Amino acid sequence: MLDELVIIHSKRAADKQPLRLPLGLQWNTCLRQIAILNRAELGLTRNLITSGQEVYRAHEAYEFLLQIVCGLHSPIVGETEVMGQFREFSLRTEFPTTAWGHFLRQFTNDLLTDAKRIRHQHFRSSGSQSYGSLARRSLKQLSSVTFLGAGQLTKDMLPWLLEHHDVTVANRNLPNAAALRETYPQIKITDLQSETADAGEAALIVAAPLSAEQVAQWVARQSTRFVKILDLRGESATDPLTLTGEVIDLQAFFALLNEERQRAQELAQTAELEIARLAERHLRQMQCRPFGWEDLCA
Numbered sequence: 228m229l230d231e232l233v234i235i236h237s238k239r240a241a242d243k244q245p246l247r248l249p250l251g252l253q254w255n256t257c258l259r260q261i262a263i264l265n266r267a268e269l270g271l272t273r274n275l276i277t278s279g280q281e282v283y284r285a286h287e288a289y290e291f292l293l294q295i296v297c298g299l300h301s302p303i304v305g306e307t308e309v310m311g312q313f314r315e316f317s318l319r320t321e322f323p324t325t326a327w328g329h330f331l332r333q334f335t336n337d338l339l340t341d342a343k344r345i346r347h348q349h350f351r352s353s354g355s356q357s358y359g360s361l362a363r364r365s366l367k368q369l370s371s372v373t374f375l376g377a378g379q380l381t382k383d384m385l386p387w388l389l390e391h392h393d394v395t396v397a398n399r400n401l402p403n404a405a406a407l408r409e410t411y412p413q414i415k416i417t418d419l420q421s422e423t424a425d426a427g428e429a430a431l432i433v434a435a436p437l438s439a440e441q442v443a444q445w446v447a448r449q450s451t452r453f454v455k456i457l458d459l460r461g462e463s464a465t466d467p468l469t470l471t472g473e474v475i476d477l478q479a480f481f482a483l484l485n486e487e488r489q490r491a492q493e494l495a496q497t498a499e500l501e502i503a504r505l506a507e508r509h510l511r512q513m514q515c516r517p518f519g520w521e522d523l524c525a
Contacts, residue, residue, distance in 0.1 A: 228330040229509060233269045234288035235262040236295075237280040252331065254316045256309065258301075261292070265327055289338070290506035296342045297498060304491045310342055341505055349498040359387030361484055362432065362457060365475070366392070369455060371426035373397060375419075375442065376435025377404040380459060384432070385411055395423050397445070398435070425450040431472070432457045439466045446470060 235251075238259050251264035269282075283291045294300055296313045317335040322328040362384055366372060372388055374381045377398040385407070388394055395415040398404035404416040417423050431453040433442055437460070446453060454472040463476035475483075 228265075228327065229289065229334075230285045231265040231267075231327070232285055232288045232334070233264045233266060234283040234292055235264065235269075235280055236260075236283070236291070252320060252322075254313065256312055259295070261295070263292075263331065286506045286509050289334075289509055290502055293338055293341055293345070293502050293505070294499065296338060297345050297502070299495050299499060299502075304488075304495045307346070310339075310346070313342075314339060341502075345498050345501055349494045349501065358459075358480075358484070359384040361480070361487065363387045363391070365457065365483075366430040366455060369428060369430045371395070371429035371451070373423060373426075373429060373431050373451070373453070375431065375433045375437065375445065377407055377416075378434060380434040381432075382407065384434075385414070389413060392430075393426065395426075397421075397423060419445055422448055423451055428452050428454045430455045430457070432459065433463075433468070434459050436460065436462075439468050442468055443470065 233251075236259060239255070239257065250268040251262045254261045254263070266284075281291075296310050298304060298307065298309050301309055313335075317332075317339065320335075322332045358380065366388070370392060371394075372392045373395040374384075375397055377396050377400070381396060385394065389411060393415075394411075394413070395417060396404045396407060397417045397419055399419045401416065401418045404418075408414055408416060415424070429451050431446070433456065437445075452472070453470065456468060456470055456472050456474045457480060458468050458474055458476045459480060460466075460477065464478055467476060468474050
């Protein structure tokens with residue numbers, strides 16, 4: 228039945244509700260919507276397909292959907308969240324009690340199995356491709372992290388660090404830092420005039436427009452020893468920090484980030500080749516077995 232498979236894909240606009248087709252299965256994420264149909268259902272819904280939608284058939288539909296689930300079309304290449312979303316979709320979907328429904332159930336299971344194998348082979352050590360994930364990787368040996376600043380950069384990085392670190396946010400405007408605690412109640416907050424609780428050895432992320440002298444004065448008032456510092460100020464190259472811990476400035480941090488992203492792209496290319504090989508294998512199975520995949524589990 229693989230030759231009956233049709234995938235309709237379209238990217239989602241943030242301000243629009245997903246299009247609901249009257250037939251087929253619908254999988255919606257924050258970035259895209261995917262309808263899974265057969266050829267007969269496609270004929271009944273063809274008038275609803277717009278020019279902005281992509282249509283894939285048979286083994287090409289399998290190949291495209293496997294690329295999606297493996298994270299090859301995600302903003303962060305190789306990320307795992309989309310695979311978890313597809314797993315949730317497959318678990319909560321009520322498949323039709325027909326031969327086609329049986330095929331779809333087996334198809335989603337097989338696709339997740341293939342995705343898991345590809346991720347293990349190609350993305351097991353794909354590294355970090357965002358500020359937050361790279362910071363988490365760089366600071367993994369330290370259990371405590373303090374942010375200087377409570378702006379957007381801190382907001383973006385917090386979710387990556389809270390699971391494995393005790394986090395303190397120090398900010399000159401205490402209400403702004405306090406607002407973060409509404410979303411992340413586990414963080415500690417303080418102003419720049421106060422001393423943070425002694426955390427022994429910790430990491431410091433400078434994410435506020437402070438001068439190097441202001442940062443040094445603040446650090447001098449703390450009993451915590453900051454042994455690793457991520458200096459993410461825009462002026463970190465022209466106004467460098469001179470602290471006793473290891474300092475990684477913004478330029479060096481960007482270089483690490485670019486290395487990880489380049490490495491992820493190279494891994495993605497090898498994963499695409501493996502996905503294409505699997506698609507060809509399923510095509511050969513379809514040609515040798517006229518009833519497609521369902522006869523494998525009959």
